[in-house]
Amino acid sequence: MSATSPLLGTCQAVGERQGVRLWGPLDLTLGRGRAVHVQGANGSGKTTLLRTLAGLRRPAAGRIVHGGPTWFIGHATPLADELDARSNLRDLLDLHQAEVDAARIDAWLTRQGLPARRAVRQLSAGQRRRITLAPLWLAPRPLWLLDEPFDALDQSTCEALARWSAAHLAGGGAIVLSSHQSLPAGFPRCDVLRLGAAAPATRPAGQELTP
Numbered sequence: 001m002s003a004t005s006p007l008l009g010t011c012q013a014v015g016e017r018q019g020v021r022l023w024g025p026l027d028l029t030l031g032r033g034r035a036v037h038v039q040g041a042n043g044s045g046k047t048t049l050l051r052t053l054a055g056l057r058r059p060a061a062g063r064i065v066h067g068g069p070t071w072f073i074g075h076a077t078p079l080a081d082e083l084d085a086r087s088n089l090r091d092l093l094d095l096h097q098a099e100v101d102a103a104r105i106d107a108w109l110t111r112q113g114l115p116a117r118r119a120v121r122q123l124s125a126g127q128r129r130r131i132t133l134a135p136l137w138l139a140p141r142p143l144w145l146l147d148e149p150f151d152a153l154d155q156s157t158c159e160a161l162a163r164w165s166a167a168h169l170a171g172g173g174a175i176v177l178s179s180h181q182s183l184p185a186g187f188p189r190c191d192v193l194r195l196g197a198a199a200p201a202t203r204p205a206g207q208e209l210t211p
C-alpha cells in the first residue's frame, strides 16, 4: 500500500440478486481523501453494493480490489444482546484482528457517556449504533464502508461523525457510505453514486458516478 495508491477499485463489477441486475458494470477508483455517497430508493442495491465492496459478497461479474485495511459497518447492529458494551466491543475488535487494549475501550465508552457494563439489549437504538461505529475511532483503518451510519444517531453524534469523517479524509482515508438522510453539517464533499432510476440527489454532488 503506497501513499498514492487507491484504497478501493472496482473493475466492471456487477451486483445481482437472484439473477436480477441491481447495478453495474461499475468502474470505481477510490483514492485517498475521497468520499462517495451511494444513493437510491429502497431495494435499489445500496446494501448489496457496500457488502460487495467489503468482500462479503462476490460480484456477479468483474472484480473488487482493496488497497488497504477496511472497516465495513453494516446497517444491522452486530451486537450480542446479553453482553455488555465493553464485551461486545472487545469481541467486535477481536473478530476483525484489531488490537485495542481494554483501557482504551473503557476510556472511549466513558467519554461517550455509554454504560460499559449494561447488557446492550437495555440500550437505546442510538447507543447501540454508536457502539457499532466505535471501531472507526478505536482502531483507525484507511477505508470506511458505512451502510446508513447516521440511522438512529442524534444530531450532535451525526455532527461528530461528520467531523471525524472530515479528519479521516484529510488524513488520507476514504469513505463509501449510503444514507437516506441528507448528510449532516460538516460532512465533507462527496461524489454521488446513484443506483436505480428514482433516487433523488440529497446534496450537491462533487461528481456524478455511473453505476
Ligand SMILES: Nc1ncnc2c1ncn2[C@@H]1O[C@H](COP(=O)(O)OP(=O)(O)OP(=O)(O)O)[C@@H](O)[C@H]1O
Pocket: 017, 018, 022, 040, 041, 042, 043, 044, 045, 046, 047, 048, 049
Ligand atoms: N438476502 C437476500 N436474498 C434475496 N434477495 C435479497 C436479499 N437481500 C436483499 N435482496 C434483494 O436485493 C435488492 C436490493 O436490496 P438491498 O438491501 O441491497 O437494497 P437497499 O438499496 O440497501 O435497500 P434499502 O434502502 O431498503 O435499505 C432488493 O430487491 C431485495 O429484495
